[in-house]
Amino acid sequence: MEVKNLINGQLCTADSDRTADVFNPSTGEVITQVALSSDADCDRAVQAASNALQAWKNTPIIDRARIMFRYRDLLEQNFEQISALITTEHGKTLAESRAELKRGIEVVEFACGIPSLFMGQSLSNIATDVDSDVQRHPVGVCLGITPYNFPAMVPMWMYPIALVCGNTFILKPSEKVPLSAQKLGELLLEAGCPDGVFNIVHGDRSSVDVLLAHPDVAAVSFVGSTPAAKAVYAKGTAAGKRVQAAGGAKNFCLVMPDADPDLAVKALAAASFGCGGQRCMATSIAVPVGGIADSLVDRLSTHADRLTVGPTHQGDSVDMGPLIRREHVEHVESYLQAATEDSARVALDGRRGFDSNGFLLGPSVVDHVSFDTGLAQEEIFGPVLSVVRASTLEEAIALSHQCEFGNGASIFTSSGAAARKFREEFNAGMIGVNVGVPAPMAWFPFTGWNGSFFGDLHVQGAEGIQFYTRQKVTLTRWPERADDFEDPIWSSNR
Numbered sequence: 001m002e003v004k005n006l007i008n009g010q011l012c013t014a015d016s017d018r019t020a021d022v023f024n025p026s027t028g029e030v031i032t033q034v035a036l037s038s039d040a041d042c043d044r045a046v047q048a049a050s051n052a053l054q055a056w057k058n059t060p061i062i063d064r065a066r067i068m069f070r071y072r073d074l075l076e077q078n079f080e081q082i083s084a085l086i087t088t089e090h091g092k093t094l095a096e097s098r099a100e101l102k103r104g105i106e107v108v109e110f111a112c113g114i115p116s117l118f119m120g121q122s123l124s125n126i127a128t129d130v131d132s133d134v135q136r137h138p139v140g141v142c143l144g145i146t147p148y149n150f151p152a153m154v155p156m157w158m159y160p161i162a163l164v165c166g167n168t169f170i171l172k173p174s175e176k177v178p179l180s181a182q183k184l185g186e187l188l189l190e191a192g193c194p195d196g197v198f199n200i201v202h203g204d205r206s207s208v209d210v211l212l213a214h215p216d217v218a219a220v221s222f223v224g225s226t227p228a229a230k231a232v233y234a235k236g237t238a239a240g241k242r243v244q245a246a247g248g249a250k251n252f253c254l255v256m257p258d259a260d261p262d263l264a265v266k267a268l269a270a271a272s273f274g275c276g277g278q279r280c281m282a283t284s285i286a287v288p289v290g291g292i293a294d295s296l297v298d299r300l301s302t303h304a305d306r307l308t309v310g311p312t313h314q315g316d317s318v319d320m321g322p323l324i325r326r327e328h329v330e331h332v333e334s335y336l337q338a339a340t341e342d343s344a345r346v347a348l349d350g351r352r353g354f355d356s357n358g359f360l361l362g363p364s365v366v367d368h369v370s371f372d373t374g375l376a377q378e379e380i381f382g383p384v385l386s387v388v389r390a391s392t393l394e395e396a397i398a399l400s401h402q403c404e405f406g407n408g409a410s411i412f413t414s415s416g417a418a419a420r421k422f423r424e425e426f427n428a429g430m431i432g433v434n435v436g437v438p439a440p441m442a443w444f445p446f447t448g449w450n451g452s453f454f455g456d457l458h459v460q461g462a463e464g465i466q467f468y469t470r471q472k473v474t475l476t477r478w479p480e481r482a483d484d485f486e487d488p489i490w491s492s493n494r
């Protein structure tokens, strides 16, 4: 499949000599190349989005919503094709790709309700004969920059909501996974999205820098690693734009002595090793509380060792696919090497010696991890679960206050009191109780805290609508007599 930019309703070749390889991580083969757009390509996309803005924001809101209804149908009709594309360029299993796409379609379904969601507020007779109301307006040209680990879902967190709010949009997908985004864009045109309203510019951080500096871009949604999120937030806000920037994570899972052990082991394995640990909500630290650590580590290692790991492009026969790139496998493996040097114990070693050119690495469980080491402090973003033992719930919760990140955290317990204390005191924005991956669905915001988020309004749900709109308050008075000059609000007689 050829990768092209989508500008002003046309698929077009980027005007650039710089390219990046796109791999099938299951086979290790290069499947295509993506041109990394030039400054001129970025500018053309912003021009197209700016030119389309006025007509789009004046399009009746129900017509904008109807495009999303048609888009939803097209996404359903093309569901298997898009899922297969995600698996091809990312490497996750087909089941994981289907689940990702479903989560994305739910955002489109949320966006279909925009006429109700967009409504303002009004109050009659706020002062004598004065009525007041507040209405929402779009912010303008919006930019979305997305990571490799959810090629469809993360872009879909952004543009369906931005577009129904009357904004135009430029998507800069991850250069590692450009194919799914392109298909999503083609379907949006087929659904009736007018030329220039939705645009795609492929590229790397240099394209991001050009788009971030462009005076005609009003708002920026970023999802990716913490260093990049910090940089985008700083540059975007310095250039006067509103920015929401979601970053990396180090997600904890506490297992209390009263937890159902079967549920805890299965959920923990799925949360740690699903998508090869390449989820921003993946569990990467297990904290067994009290005397259950030995048995939890044993059961978890046995369970994880039975997971089949292999190429995913030929169907659904494996539990876990490859990582995104060979260098990433090497990066993740370096933590297993460090574990030995840090006197942690590798209870399960994922370096299985695979007979494949794919970027494969099995699940690993590292026990007795000291909390001040890289295994506990850094985002590994691979199938490595660090076990940090704690004696009490209080001790386990205290660890979260020494962590740079604050995306998600779960507890497995049968005690309502423990669950409540955890929910109230754990230092992270998304909490699971007997749920392994507490990722909010489309109607709720994705509320990362600390170094996992920079900005004020998060993606998805009502916060998404707030982010992509600004409000205008109107005070209205129709005096009955022309000589009635007294100001009903500022008058001292009020």
Ligand code: NAD
Binding pocket: 145, 146, 147, 148, 149, 150, 154, 172, 173, 174, 175, 203, 204, 205, 208, 209, 223, 224, 225, 226, 227, 228, 229, 231, 232, 246, 247, 248, 249, 279, 280, 379, 381, 407, 446, 448, 452
């Ligand atoms: P990444 O930060 O390397 O890249 C993300 C996007 O930013 C890409 O489009 C890339 O081209 C661009 N980019 C990279 N460096 C940049 C820079 N310095 N300035 C501007 N743009 C830059 O992330 P990735 O490796 O593609 O994705 C994995 C990361 O994303 C993990 O850290 C993961 O936790 C995070 N993530 C977070 C969430 C969340 O909701 N918090 C969701 C998904 C992924």
